[in-house]
Amino acid sequence: MTRVYKALSPFKETSIAPLIVFRIIFGSLMLFGTIRFIIKGWIEQLYVEPKYFFGYLGFEWIKPFEDDLIYLPFILMVISSIFIIFGFFYRISAFILFICFTYVELLDKSNYLNHYYFICLISLIMVFVPANRNFSIDVKIWPKIKSSLTKSWCINILKFQIAVVYFFAGIAKLNSDWLLHAQPMKTWLQAHHNIPFFGSFMQEEWVAYLFSWAGCIYDLFIVIFLLSTKYRPYAYFTVISFHLLTFYLFPIGVFPWVMIFFTLIFFSSSFHDKILDFFTKKKWREIIQFNNPFSVNKKIVKAFLIIYISIQILVPFRYLLYPGDLFWNEEGFRFSWRVMLMHKEGLATFYLIDPKTGRKSEIDNGNFLTRTQEDQMATQPDMILQYANILKNHYHGKTLHYGDQKFLIEDPEIHAEIFVSLNGRPSQLFVDKKHDLTKFKYNLYHRKWIEPFQE
Amino acid sequence: MDFKRINLVYLSISLLLLINFSCKKDPEVEQPNFNKGTLLSNLADNFIITSFNELESDFNSLESSFLSLQSNPNQSNLDDLRDQWRSSYLTWQTVKIFDFGPLRELAFKGGAGTYPTDTNKVNTNITNGNYNLGSVDNADAIGFSALDYLLFRTNALIDIQNNSNYTQYIFDVIEKMKNEFMQVNSQWSTYKSTFIASTGTETTSGFSLLINEYNRDYELAKKAKLGIPLGVQSLGIPLPEYIEARYSGISLVLLKESILALRNVYLGDEGSTTGQGFHDYLIHLERSNLASTIENTFNQILNKIDTFSGTLETEISNNSSELNELYDLIQGQVVNIKTDMTSAFGVLITYQDNDGD
Numbered sequence: 056m057t058r059v060y061k062a063l064s065p066f067k068e069t070s071i072a073p074l075i076v077f078r079i080i081f082g083s084l085m086l087f088g089t090i091r092f093i094i095k096g097w098i099e100q101l102y103v104e105p106k107y108f109f110g111y112l113g114f115e116w117i118k119p120f121e122d123d124l125i126y127l128p129f130i131l132m133v134i135s136s137i138f139i140i141f142g143f144f145y146r147i148s149a150f151i152l153f154i155c156f157t158y159v160e161l162l163d164k165s166n167y168l169n170h171y172y173f174i175c176l177i178s179l180i181m182v183f184v185p186a187n188r189n190f191s192i193d194v195k196i197w198p199k200i201k202s203s204l205t206k207s208w209c210i211n212i213l214k215f216q217i218a219v220v221y222f223f224a225g226i227a228k229l230n231s232d233w234l235l236h237a238q239p240m241k242t243w244l245q246a247h248h249n250i251p252f253f254g255s256f257m258q259e260e261w262v263a264y265l266f267s268w269a270g271c272i273y274d275l276f277i278v279i280f281l282l283s284t285k286y287r288p289y290a291y292f293t294v295i296s297f298h299l300l301t302f303y304l305f306p307i308g309v310f311p312w313v314m315i316f317f318t319l320i321f322f323s324s325s326f327h328d329k330i331l332d333f334f335t336k337k338k339w340r341e342i343i344q345f346n347n348p349f350s351v352n353k354k355i356v357k358a359f360l361i362i363y364i365s366i367q368i369l370v371p372f373r374y375l376l377y378p379g380d381l382f383w384n385e386e387g388f389r390f391s392w393r394v395m396l397m398h399k400e401g402l403a404t405f406y407l408i409d410p411k412t413g414r415k416s417e418i419d420n421g422n423f424l425t426r427t428q429e430d431q432m433a434t435q436p437d438m439i440l441q442y443a444n445i446l447k448n449h450y451h452g453k454t455l456h457y458g459d460q461k462f463l464i465e466d467p468e469i470h471a472e473i474f475v476s477l478n479g480r481p482s483q484l485f486v487d488k489k490h491d492l493t494k495f496k497y498n499l500y501h502r503k504w505i506e507p508f509q510e
Numbered sequence: 511m512d513f514k515r516i517n518l519v520y521l522s523i524s525l526l527l528l529i530n531f532s533c534k535k536d537p538e539v540e541q542p543n544f545n546k547g548t549l550l551s552n553l554a555d556n557f558i559i560t561s562f563n564e565l566e567s568d569f570n571s572l573e574s575s576f577l578s579l580q581s582n583p584n585q586s587n588l589d590d591l592r593d594q595w596r597s598s599y600l601t602w603q604t605v606k607i608f609d610f611g612p613l614r615e616l617a618f619k620g621g622a623g624t625y626p627t628d629t630n631k632v633n634t635n636i637t638n639g640n641y642n643l644g645s646v647d648n649a650d651a652i653g654f655s656a657l658d659y660l661l662f663r664t665n666a667l668i669d670i671q672n673n674s675n676y677t678q679y680i681f682d683v684i685e686k687m688k689n690e691f692m693q694v695n696s697q698w699s700t701y702k703s704t705f706i707a708s709t710g711t712e713t714t715s716g717f718s719l720l721i722n723e724y725n726r727d728y729e730l731a732k733k734a735k736l737g738i739p740l741g742v743q744s745l746g747i748p749l750p751e752y753i754e755a756r757y758s759g760i761s762l763v764l765l766k767e768s769i770l771a772l773r774n775v776y777l778g779d780e781g782s783t784t785g786q787g788f789h790d791y792l793i794h795l796e797r798s799n800l801a802s803t804i805e806n807t808f809n810q811i812l813n814k815i816d817t818f819s820g821t822l823e824t825e826i827s828n829n830s831s832e833l834n835e836l837y838d839l840i841q842g843q844v845v846n847i848k849t850d851m852t853s854a855f856g857v858l859i860t861y862q863d864n865d866g867d
Contacts, residue, residue, distance in 0.1 A: 239856075245795065246856035249546050249709035306712055400853035402845045407745075414745035419733065457747035474845045476853045481800065482845055 065208030065360060066353060070324035071189050072203075072331050073210050078186035080316045081177065082139035085152060088174075088309050089132045098129060101166055105425050107445050108163040109438050112497065117161045128155035139181070142191020146182065153178040164438065165431040169394045170310040173220055176367075177317075180216060184209040190331065208360060213320050215364065218278040220314075223371045223392035225274030232382075232397070233271065237263035238478040239398035240270075247304060273297055281321040294318050305395060377501050382477055383485075383508035385435055386501060401433030401475040401485060405442070407450055408468040408491075418446060434475050434485070436502050443469040443492035469493050483509055544786065544794035546709040546717050552778050552785035553720070554702050560780070561604040562695045568598035569688035576684055583671045592661050596760060599654050603764060604771040607727045610719040611705060612697035621690050623653015625734070625754045632656055632679070639675045643686050655755065656683050662757035711856060721857045724788075725848045728772055732840045735765045740826060740833055748826045759821035766815045769840075773808035776847075788851060800850050807843045814839055 092098070102119045110117060119125050132155045138148035157175045160166070185205060187193040194201040232238045241263040248258045256262045273293065280290035298311035319327075374387030381388060382397050405418040420429045423445060432438040446469050455462045473486040483506070486492075490504045575594040579587040602622060609619050631651040635641040643652050660666065660680050669676040708716030733743075734754065739761075741748040754761045774780055778787020792801035814836045818825050825833055 242854065242856045243711075246711045248544075398853060398856070400849045402849045404841070409745060412745070414747075416745045417737065417742045419743060455745065457741070457744040457749060460747055462745060474849055476849050479854065482849045482853075 065206065065211070065357065067207040068204045069207045069210065070203065070328065071185075071205040072324050072327035073320055073322070074184060074186045074205055075190045076327045076330050077210075077213060077317075077320050078142065078145075078181070079140055079190075080319065081181060082136045082141075084309070084313055084316060085156075085174075085178075086133060086136035086140065088313075089129055089136060091309065093126075093129055093133075098125060100425070101427070102159070102162060105163065105165075105428060107423060107428075109165050109428065109432070109441050111161055111164055112437070112499065114161045117158065119162050128159055131155045139186075142187040142193050145187030145191060145193050149178065149182045149186075153182055163428070164389075164435075165425075165428040167389055169220075169390075169392055170307075170313065172390055173216075174313075176216055177213070180212055184212070190334075208356065210320065212360065212363075213317075214278075214282075216367070217314075217317055217320065219367050220392050220394075221274050221278050224394045224396075225271055225276075226371075227391065227393040227396055228267070228271035228274060230382075232478045233267050236478070237267045239396075240264075240267045242398055242479045243305065270297075278321075281318060284323070287321065291318065291322075301395070307395070379501070379505070380508040383475075384502065384505050385437075397478055399434040399475060399477050400482075401430075401473055402482070403429070403433040403439065403442075403471055403473040403486075405446060406470045406472075406488070407446065407464075408470060409462055409464055410466060410468055412462065414462070423449070433473060436486075436505055437497060439471065439473065439486060440492060440495055440497045440502075443471065443495075444497070447493045467493070477508070544791055546791070547706060549778065549786040549788075549791060550706040550709065550716055550720070552787070553775065554706050556778075556780045556783055556785055557604065557775055558608050559698065559702065561601060562698055565598060565601045565605050566691060566695045568594065568601050569684070569691055572598055572684055573688055576681060579670065580677055580681070583667070583677075585667060588661070588667050588670065592758070595654070595657050595661060596758070599755070599760070599764065600767045602654065603767040604774075606768075607724055607771060607775060608720070609723045609727070610716075611701045612694045616690060616694050616697070618690055618694050620649055621653060621687060623655040623657075624650045625655040625658075626752050626756065627651060627655040627659050629659055632659060636673070636675045636679045639678070641679075641682075643682055652683050652686060654687075658755045658757045662759075717855075718857050721852055721855065724772070724775065725844075725852065727768075728847060729844060731765065731768045731772070732837070732844065735761065735768065736822075736833070736837055736840065739822060740830065740837060742834075742837060748830065750823050750826060753822050753826075756823060759823065761822035762815060762818055762825070765822075766812060769808065769811050769815070773805075773812070776804060776808065788847075788855075792851060792854060795854050797850075797854050800846065800854065804843065804846045804851065807839065807846060811836070811839050811843065 102125050108119065120127060131151055135148040135152040135155070138144055139152065153175070156171075156178055160171050160175060185200075185202075186209075188200050188202040188205065228234070233240070237260070241260070244257045244263050244266065246257075248254045250257065277290060277294065277297075280286040281294070283290070295315055298315050301307060302311035371391035374381045374391065377384065377386040379386070382399070403420065405420065407416045407418060408414070424432065424442070432442050447467055450464045450467045453464050455464060468491040470488050470490060471486050471492060472488040473484070474482040475485040476482040485506055486504065487506060492504075495502070495504060572591070572594045575587070575591040579591050605613070606619060606622070613619065628650040631648065635648070635651060641648060641651075657680065660676070660683070670680070705716040708714075708719075710717070712718065713722075734752075737743060739749055739753045750756070754764060774787075776787055777789045778785040789801050789805060792798070792804075817832070818829070818836075820828070822833075
């Protein structure tokens with residue numbers, strides 16, 4: 056262990072070029088992604104139209120800004136991305152970008168994507184690495200910070216984060232649905248049977264198995280090959296092919312591009328030197344070769360690195376603390392890089408019961424949730440409880456008038472009958488109508504009210 | 511390190527061969543040939559275009575029946591107009607499934623009328639003789655349901671004979687529907703090629719739109735045609751004022767027609783013509799159990815509707831337990847078509863395209 060640690064030696068001096076290139080790529084992709092988000096009208100769809108929001112446990116106090124103010128974090132993201140590209144007030148910009156992006160992601164877990172979480176983490180890391188110490192406006196303003204070297208941990212932590220995404224995505228694929236039944240790949244691929252030339256292959260069983268196994272092997276081993284000098288060019292070619300294929304086949308937006316560009320960090324510093332040489336039209340390191348080490352407390356940096364790395368490695372395994380099927384119960388599912396892993400559809404019918412009269416109403420989910428929220432809620436137990444609470448709070452203390460009758464609703468019961476289909480199986484009962492969901496607390500304990508999964 | 515000795519290319523090729531080989535051992539079971547493009551063309555040719563053309567000609571007949579009634583306001587001409595209204599309303603039950611493309615863009619579904627009709631609003635409009643039927647305010651004073659009130663209420667004939675504002679209002683409602691739908695129908699002829707070529711899985715593809723709207727229409731039939739009047743959303747208190755076509759009393763006929771249209775689209779068969787529908791796709795995907803469950807449930811629902819002899823309003827007050835059974839049957843089908851069928855097709859039920867992961 057100590058040998059590995061020494062080999063990685065976090066405080067070794069290394070060229071800053073990879074970090075500079077990464078900063079420019081990161082800023083550009085964030086700029087592109089944010090503008091795309093705004094243009095697609097997703098701010099309105101996701102943060103203006105919904106009447107209710109599904110906050111994360113402990114973060115439910117985070118609410119969207121009212122009216123046009125909700126645009127503010129996005130505008131700040133655009134500005135800070137531009138500042139990051141040019142290295143202008145870099146640390147503050149990186150911090151603002153991290154805060155705004157994370158704020159938006161915390162608003163509603165209906166929009167949770169592993170890759171958004173990945174961006175949160177990368178933007179957090181970017182706050183702490185000195186990616187502005189060359190090729191930036193900051194070094195024009197403060198020439199003293201200019202440096203052509205940096206500490207190796209600043210680059211390795213980024214490699215680590217990318218490795219975590221791939222490796223855990225690979226581990227998550229080591230399950231019988233994925234490897235032995237090629238599900239959900241089979242379902243997803245057959246839907247493409249009309250694409251030109253390859254269409255007929257998409258319905259072939261062996262193609263689904265090939266894609267499943269290849270995807271799993273790719274995720275598990277790609278980082279090892281990216282780390283090897285000899286195999287890196289082949290590995291990077293594989294990265295490009297893999298992500299272009301997923302971009303073509305699946306609705307995954309900008310993320311293939313994020314992964315294709317971010318993995319450039321694995322290339323040697325001389326590779327990054329050449330990129331920078333291309334922009335300066337000369338050998339930049341020969342001309343401005345000097346080092347301005349910044350004094351940091353090595354112990355503090357080490358401690359933070361160990362804590363961060365441990366969290367990243369342990370969090371994806373927290374599902375082991377829960378009994379039952381992970382895909383079914385989704386306890387310990389998020390923040391674990393289970394990317395494009397399962398196909399889950401649900402139908403949730405909620406009922407309001409007036410305890411005084413025993414009368415029952417079916418709830419029209421469309422009156423409370425957007426389609427996206429309803430779809431997400433129907434298969435995710437924590438969101439089911441949150442929705443039951445939304446309904447309870449909505450009806451509690453309300454007087455309902457129907458015809459010439461009046462009902463004052465107090466402490467209503469909320470029941471739900473939910474069916475879920477997982478990875479192409481016929482749907483089965485997920486939540487039984489017998490439970491009053493308002494009686495259950497939203498916490499991290501195992502949820503016994505979920506019907507057990509039947510193979 | 512050891513991995514440098516492993517030849518990646520060799521590894522992947524052997525793996526590929528291995529998988530290929532192990533799967534080739536299975537005897538090839540020939541699946542019935544299926545193609546989403548064929549399904550979309552079948553629906554376009556045999557359902558969409560035919561029902562759209564039929565509705566356009568229904569509206570023309572509706573207009574001419576109205577003109578006869580206007581020039582000769584007697585009971586038999588009113589009966590004629592009522593019959594025309596009824597047959598166009600029945601055709602609409604098929605057309606409304608396809609609420610995408612021109613039908614959606616020109617917002618015709620809203621233009622066909624929201625029920626229940628606000629009769630006060632209709633009466634005020636008639637008295638004032640000054641209205642804009644296209645305004646949002648009048649959304650529940652137009653369309654089929656406004657005509658239901660205007661043609662079937664007691665004293666309808668007397669008003670048609672004596673109140674020119676009343677007659678004019680009927681005319682304006684008919685003209686609005688007729689003209690707007692003509693536009694929809696003419697745009698469909700160009701939209702057709704886009705639709706049948708759009709077989710992808712993205713949420714904007716023709717196939718995804720079809721599946722999404724199909725499910726939406728089914729759920730709307732469940733909720734609005736039966737559930738709400740029956741009281742399933744109002745603590746079991748029936749709400750007869752929400753009955754569709756309350757004045758003519760054809761609500762159950764419309765419900766049946768709507769379910770029938772949904773069943774036919776599901777099967778892909780129209781009358782004696784058989785074609786590819788969702789049913790064929792499910793069988794192709796080796797989900798024949800699900801396919802027959804859906805077909806049988808549709809038939810059970812239709813048979814159950816046939817057991818009711820009265821109007822929805824009378825059945826609600828006399829026979830609500832049977833209607834609740836019907837509702838449960840209809841509700842039970844939602845999971846089959848919305849959850850099982852849709853997930854088998856690999857289509858995302860959503861309106862928003864997103865960054866999936």
